[in-house]
Amino acid sequence: MSTSLRVVFAGTPAFAAAHLKKLIESSHDVVAVYTQPDRPSGRGKRLTPSPVKQLALEHALPVLQPPTLKNEEATAELARLNADVMVVVAYGLLLPKQILDTPRLGCINVHASLLPRWRGAAPIHRAIEAGDATTGVTIMAMDEGLDTGSMLSTATIDISERHTTESLTQALEVLGASTLIATLNDLESSLDGATAQPADGVTYAHKITKEDAAIDWRRPAQDICRKVRALSPAPGCFSVYNDERIKIWEAEVGASALNANEPPGTLLALTKNGLTVACGDGVLVITRLQLPNKKPMSVSDIMNGHKDRLVVGDRFASQVK
Numbered sequence: 001m002s003t004s005l006r007v008v009f010a011g012t013p014a015f016a017a018a019h020l021k022k023l024i025e026s027s028h029d030v031v032a033v034y035t036q037p038d039r040p041s042g043r044g045k046r047l048t049p050s051p052v053k054q055l056a057l058e059h060a061l062p063v064l065q066p067p068t069l070k071n072e073e074a075t076a077e078l079a080r081l082n083a084d085v086m087v088v089v090a091y092g093l094l095l096p097k098q099i100l101d102t103p104r105l106g107c108i109n110v111h112a113s114l115l116p117r118w119r120g121a122a123p124i125h126r127a128i129e130a131g132d133a134t135t136g137v138t139i140m141a142m143d144e145g146l147d148t149g150s151m152l153s154t155a156t157i158d159i160s161e162r163h164t165t166e167s168l169t170q171a172l173e174v175l176g177a178s179t180l181i182a183t184l185n186d187l188e189s190s191l192d193g194a195t196a197q198p199a200d201g202v203t204y205a206h207k208i209t210k211e212d213a214a215i216d217w218r219r220p221a222q223d224i225c226r227k228v229r230a231l232s233p234a235p236g237c238f239s240v241y242n243d244e245r246i247k248i249w250e251a252e253v254g255a256s257a258l259n260a261n262e263p264p265g266t267l268l269a270l271t272k273n274g275l276t277v278a279c280g281d282g283v284l285v286i287t288r289l290q291l292p293n294k295k296p297m298s299v300s301d302i303m304n305g306h307k308d309r310l311v312v313g314d315r316f317a318s319q320v321k
Contacts (some may be wrong), residue, residue, distance in 0.1 A: 007030050010086060014017075023181065027185075033052060035049075083102075085103050085107070085108060086106075091291075122206065122207055159279060190226050210235050215239045217239070250288035252274075
C-alpha cells in the first residue's frame with residue numbers, strides 16, 4: 001500500500017514540468033518547487049520564468065530559485081521543508097552531498113536514457129544521433145557523480161525512424177512521469193532493492209552545441225539523416241549553400257545512386273518531393289528546409305516561389321568543426 005510522501009521537486013524545462021504535473025495529480029504532497037532563476041528570453045530579452053515555475057505558480061506551490069545549492073543557507077532552507085524525498089528532473093544545478101543527504105529518503109532523479117548508456121546533458125539527442133533502436137527512462141537514487149546513482153526502476157521505448165528529439169521527448173515525458181509515480185508509491189522498497197549501474201556500457205551524452213548542427217556531407221546519408229532528426233527542433237541542422245546558411249529540418253535517406261561520380265554536397269536533383277544531395281555514402285533527400293530570413297517550408301512550397309535559388313549541380317559546403 002502506497003504512502004503519501006512530502007516531496008520537494010527540482011526541475012526547469014518543459015520535460016520536467018510534465019513530471020511535476022503528474023506528481024501534482026498524484027497522492028503525494030508537493031511542498032515546494034526548485035527551479036533555475038528566470039532567464040532573458042525573446043527579442044526583448046525579458047526575464048522569463050521556466051516552464052516548471054509557471055506550472056508551480058498555477059498551482060500555488062512555493063517556488064525557490066537559488067543560484068547555487070553549495071552553501072549552508074541552501075541546505076538549511078531545504079531542511080526546513082521537512083521533505084521525505086527530493087525529485088530531480090532536468091534541474092540544471094549540481095546537488096552537493098549536504099543537499100543529497102537532507103531529505104529523509106534522499107534525492108531521486110528521472111534520467112531520459114537506459115543507464116549507464118547516455119549519462120549527461122543530452123541523452124535523447126545522442127540516442128537518436130547514434131541510431132539506437134531503444135531508449136527509455138531510469139529512476140535512480142542520486143549520488144555525487146554524474147548520473148552514476150543506483151537504479152530504482154527503468155522503462156523502455158523503441159526509437160522509430162520518424163522520431164525527432166521533440167517527438168521522442170514527448171513520448172519520454174509520458175513514460176518518465178508514470179514510472180516516477182509508480183516508484184514513489186513504493187519508494188522505500190525501491191530504495192532497498194536498488195541496483196548498482198553496470199560498469200560496462202557507459203557512454204556520455206555531451207551537451208549539444210551550435211557547432212554540432214553543421215552538416216559534413218562526407219558522412220553517410222544515414223548518419224546525416226539521424227543528425228537532422230536529433231537536432232530538431234533545436235538548434236536545427238544547417239549547411240552553407242552559395243554563401244547562405246540554410247537550415248535543414250526534415251530529410252530521409254534516398255534510394256537513388258545518382259551520386260556515384262559527384263562530390264559530397266552536390267545537389268543532384270530538385271523535385272517537389274525533395275532535394276537530393278550527394279553524401280559520402282548514399283544520398284539524402286531534404287523535404288523541409290529554411291532559407292535565410294524565411295520560415296521553414298516544404299520543398300514543394302520552395303519550388304513554387306524560390307526555385308531559382310536552388311540549382312542542380314551546385315554544392316552545399318561541408319561544415320566541419
